[in-house]
Amino acid sequence: MAENDGTSSIRVEVAYALPDRQIIVPLEVGEGTTVRQAIERSGILGQFPGIPVAAGDVGIFGRLVAPEAPLRDGDRVEIYRALIADPKQARRARVKKRR
Numbered sequence: 001m002a003e004n005d006g007t008s009s010i011r012v013e014v015a016y017a018l019p020d021r022q023i024i025v026p027l028e029v030g031e032g033t034t035v036r037q038a039i040e041r042s043g044i045l046g047q048f049p050g051i052p053v054a055a056g057d058v059g060i061f062g063r064l065v066a067p068e069a070p071l072r073d074g075d076r077v078e079i080y081r082a083l084i085a086d087p088k089q090a091r092r093a094r095v096k097k098r099r
Contacts, residue, residue, distance in 0.1 A: 008031050009030055010028070010031055010071065011028050011074065012033075012074070012075045012076065013027070013076040013077065014039055014042035014044055014076075015077065016051060016079040018048075023044060023047065024076075025044060032070055033070070034069060034071065035058050035077050038071055039053055052079070052081075053079065056080075058080065059078045060076065060077060060078070061075070061078070
């Protein structure tokens with residue numbers, strides 16, 4: 001629920017995914033809430049210790065944003081994991097294996 005500080009509330013989601021598990025947490029927060037604040041309020045950090053919350057690691061609907069970016073009603077905050085392989089190299093390896 002949004003804090004009772006006189007501001008209007010907005011609804012957002014915070015999403016994080018591992019190869020075998022995905023979690024999406026719906027939240028109601030006050031206007032002016034930042035990406036970082038929504039992530040902290042979602043409880044995801046407690047479930048997945050050590051996940052990144054820095055510039056380049058978070059976005060809204062697939063667009064990178066700063067953790068201090070304010071949210072709008074309906075936004076989905078996404079927390080990104082580091083790539084374990086270069087996508088181009090992985091594709092080349094798959095093609096080579098098929099030949």
